[in-house]
Amino acid sequence: MSDTVIRNGRIIDPANGIDTLADLWIDDGKVAGIGQFTGDATHEIDATGQIVCPGLIDMHVHLREPGQEWKEDIESGSHAAIAGGITTFCCMPNTKPRLDHAGVLLQVIQRVREVGLCNIHPIAAVTMNLEGTQLTEMRELSRLGAVAFSDDGLPIWHAGIMRKALEYAASFDYLIIQHAEELQLTEKGCMNEGWVSTQLGVAGMPNEGEDCMIARDIMLTEKTGGRYHVAHISTAGAVDLVRAAQKRGARVSAEAAPHHFAMTEEALLGYNVDAKMSPPLRTEADRQAVIEGLRDGTITIIATDHAPHHEDDKRCGLSCAAFGIVGMETMLPVALELVHQHGLPLADVIAKMTCNPATLLGLDAGTLTIGSNADLCIFDSEQTWGLDKNSLFSKSRNTPWHGQTMTGRVTHTLKNGRTVFAHGVIHD
Amino acid sequence: MKLQHLFGIAQLNKEQIHYLINMGDAFIELSKRPIKKAPTLRGKTIINLFFENSTRTRTSFEIAGKRLSADVINISASTSATSKGETLLDTAQTLAAMQPHVLVIRHSLAGTCEFLAEHLRETAIVNAGDGAHEHPTQILTDLLTLKHSIGDVAGKTMTIVGDISHSRVARSHLLAAKILGYHVRVVAPKTLLPSKVENYGCEVFHDFDAAIAGSDILYMLRVQTERLTSNCCFPSIREYHEAYGLNKKRLARANADCVVMHPGPMNRGVEIASDIADGAHSRILNQVEHGVAVRMAVLTAMCDLRFNAHDLPSNPDKRGTL
Ligand SMILES: [Zn+2]
Numbered sequence: 230m231s232d233t234v235i236r237n238g239r240i241i242d243p244a245n246g247i248d249t250l251a252d253l254w255i256d257d258g259k260v261a262g263i264g265q266f267t268g269d270a271t272h273e274i275d276a277t278g279q280i281v282c283p284g285l286i287d288m289h290v291h292l293r294e295p296g297q298e299w300k301e302d303i304e305s306g307s308h309a310a311i312a313g314g315i316t317t318f319c320c321m322p323n324t325k326p327r328l329d330h331a332g333v334l335l336q337v338i339q340r341v342r343e344v345g346l347c348n349i350h351p352i353a354a355v356t357m358n359l360e361g362t363q364l365t366e367m368r369e370l371s372r373l374g375a376v377a378f379s380d381d382g383l384p385i386w387h388a389g390i391m392r393k394a395l396e397y398a399a400s401f402d403y404l405i406i407q408h409a410e411e412l413q414l415t416e417k418g419c420m421n422e423g424w425v426s427t428q429l430g431v432a433g434m435p436n437e438g439e440d441c442m443i444a445r446d447i448m449l450t451e452k453t454g455g456r457y458h459v460a461h462i463s464t465a466g467a468v469d470l471v472r473a474a475q476k477r478g479a480r481v482s483a484e485a486a487p488h489h490f491a492m493t494e495e496a497l498l499g500y501n502v503d504a505k506m507s508p509p510l511r512t513e514a515d516r517q518a519v520i521e522g523l524r525d526g527t528i529t530i531i532a533t534d535h536a537p538h539h540e541d542d543k544r545c546g547l548s549c550a551a552f553g554i555v556g557m558e559t560m561l562p563v564a565l566e567l568v569h570q571h572g573l574p575l576a577d578v579i580a581k582m583t584c585n586p587a588t589l590l591g592l593d594a595g596t597l598t599i600g601s602n603a604d605l606c607i608f609d610s611e612q613t614w615g616l617d618k619n620s621l622f623s624k625s626r627n628t629p630w631h632g633q634t635m636t637g638r639v640t641h642t643l644k645n646g647r648t649v650f651a652h653g654v655i656h657d
Numbered sequence: 658m659k660l661q662h663l664f665g666i667a668q669l670n671k672e673q674i675h676y677l678i679n680m681g682d683a684f685i686e687l688s689k690r691p692i693k694k695a696p697t698l699r700g701k702t703i704i705n706l707f708f709e710n711s712t713r714t715r716t717s718f719e720i721a722g723k724r725l726s727a728d729v730i731n732i733s734a735s736t737s738a739t740s741k742g743e744t745l746l747d748t749a750q751t752l753a754a755m756q757p758h759v760l761v762i763r764h765s766l767a768g769t770c771e772f773l774a775e776h777l778r779e780t781a782i783v784n785a786g787d788g789a790h791e792h793p794t795q796i797l798t799d800l801l802t803l804k805h806s807i808g809d810v811a812g813k814t815m816t817i818v819g820d821i822s823h824s825r826v827a828r829s830h831l832l833a834a835k836i837l838g839y840h841v842r843v844v845a846p847k848t849l850l851p852s853k854v855e856n857y858g859c860e861v862f863h864d865f866d867a868a869i870a871g872s873d874i875l876y877m878l879r880v881q882t883e884r885l886t887s888n889c890c891f892p893s894i895r896e897y898h899e900a901y902g903l904n905k906k907r908l909a910r911a912n913a914d915c916v917v918m919h920p921g922p923m924n925r926g927v928e929i930a931s932d933i934a935d936g937a938h939s940r941i942l943n944q945v946e947h948g949v950a951v952r953m954a955v956l957t958a959m960c961d962l963r964f965n966a967h968d969l970p971s972n973p974d975k976r977g978t979l
Pocket of ligand 1: 381383460507534
């Protein structure tokens with residue numbers, strides 16, 4: 230007697246090269262088999278016409294716990310994740326206090342365990358209080374569960390400190406994730422610098438603000454032998470830099486956020502504060518370059534940069550509004566645009582949200598290998614639905630897709646074999 | 658070939674190193690006598706010119722000179738003319754004009770001894786440590802200690818742990834290792850390794866635990882605690898201790914007869930645990946004792962115009978040569 234059988238779905242497991250119509254069954258919270266199920270099962274899910282893939286991974290999420298729980302906490306963030314088919318995600322260290330020492334890290338890990346809906350892996354700070362002057366105790370933070378290091382929200386701006394951080398991390402094979410932004414170039418900017426910012430009369434953030442820091446970091450990465458990951462890559466120049474570095478054999482990787490391959494700066498017209506984020510939405514040429522990077526494998530990961538903000542932080546005019554949008558509940562349908570509109574293979578797109586980030590971060594997740602944890606996402610890739618920001622499970626409402634029609638919908642999310650989300654309802 | 662100055666290990670050959678070690682060995686006994694005095698350097702003047710604080714090295718040179726009956730004068734930077742705006746060269750030339758036989762110099766700038774030697778033709782210069790360049794008398798000291806502890810160092814493995822990039826001791830050992838045929842492993846994160854250190858012919862480790870097995874000598878460098886964290890070479894002293902501190906558990910993985918060395922002064926509980934510093938494997942106090950003997954040998958060699966690589970004593974251990 231098996232616990233659960235998922236019948237007749239199109240099972241896609243990029244890690245194992247599987248794309249087949251079959252049943253998948255689960256015993257003791259593990260994937261027990263893929264094929265023709267002939268036994269009995271306690272629970273049954275009919276996945277006819279649906280896709281069954283590993284639970285999605287989002288390696289770039291800002292939870293606001295501890296410190297700003299009115300925007301998001303570990304529980305509401307977990308709800309948003311499983312509603313989006315995400316069973317594993319990484320939380321960034323720019324909480325208050327920062328994830329820069331063992332005490333706070335352990336507090337988060339303890340809370341994650343209590344909530345228990347998702348695997349949440351902390352990314353710890355590179356420098357104390359994200360100030361860019363003193364390294365964190367990376368060895369201890371890594372031992373306790375940090376899977377990578379980043380000052381995200383802020384860049385590691387000082388070239389000398391970045392070099393030391395890469396050297397120190399390289400000594401122990403840790404990954405450094407950079408929010409690439411040359412602050413002297415982006416100072417006071419609230420959107421991409423270009424024709425739209427000119428028309429709106431607001432200060433812009435030029436592509437070079439991102440590109441020159443990535444160029445610098447790639448040089449330092451190659452010098453130090455470190456591992457470097459570009460968060461939320463958004464410019465054509467940056468994609469070229471990463472591609473060239475990879476060709477030379479540098480240990481450089483990149484992630485793209487759904488908004489950067491789905492939208493452009495035009496979304497800001499009308500002073501839309503829910504389209505304000507950093508790095509900003511760029512031009513159509515940049516968007517196409519990001520899609521090309523996703524297509525040719527330069528960009529191996531899709532991650533949302535889920536950044537919840539309260540209305541109060543957004544309703545203060547474009548120039549003053551907080552940077553960031555929520556993204557976990559829209560990751561899959563927006564990513565599917567790459568398949569529907571740009572012709573990327575579905576298995577490739579799923580890989581960028583499952584096994585690719587798992588491999589980069591060394592996570593035990595992102596595959597349907599027999600015996601692995603039965604973390605699953607079941608979705609209908611064709612179903613259309615209207616996004617209402619007031620129906621989000623996140624505590625925050627800052628999405629640019631409000632009122633838009635999405636194609637592709639998560640119907641079930643399973644964590645360790647248990648159905649934690651089904652047809653719009655959380656089961657916690 | 659006459660050895661006019663002692664700038665570093667780099668200028669020495671195998672015979673000269675052995676000569677100095679063996680002469681130092683012969684001097685050990687002098688310090689154990691009830692009357693610790695020999696007339697070897699009577700009438701010689703030695704100036705210890707220290708621009709960097711170093712009680713132990715200065716004292717070691719001072720005792721070495723005095724036990725051999727030399728007149729020893731100590732000048733430290735804080736009391737010297739340099740604090741009144743005199744240049745380094747003026748200071749050295751002024752002192753040289755008083756015609757000492759030997760000028761022992763410690764300076765934070767690498768290359769100070771070579772620079773001064775260009776201008777002081779009559780005075781022998783001994784490097785007592787220059788920046789992150791060389792510290793030859795420390796290495797000769799260590800080699801004498803190793804001669805007593807493990808015999809011939811050729812083929813042995815010395816594992817040097819800590820801030821390699823700022824260490825003159827590490828550099829001098831890396832040079833001596835090539836000349837004498839011992840093997841060096843350097844252990845540090847990349848933040849504390851100088852560029853292309855592997856060109857010395859050493860093995861490079863970031864993981865101390867991986868480097869310990871097979872080590873005959875564990876050489877723990879002093880951590881400059883302020884420097885370590887202020888320029889982002891390391892997150893904290895406690896993480897340094899966790900990653901690179903020598904404790905019982907780690908020592909147990911080295912060779913059973915492994916010896917532990919440290920050039921001093923130690924940060925107990927940081928780079929080395931107290932029970933190891935004071936334990937059976939430690940040769941740290943032997944290093945201090947042998948430091949005086951080796952410096953006697955170096956000062957003697959500098960004052961002895963007949964000192965010559967081909968002029969090896971027939972029996973260096975014979976006490977009578979004193
Ligand atoms: Zn960021």
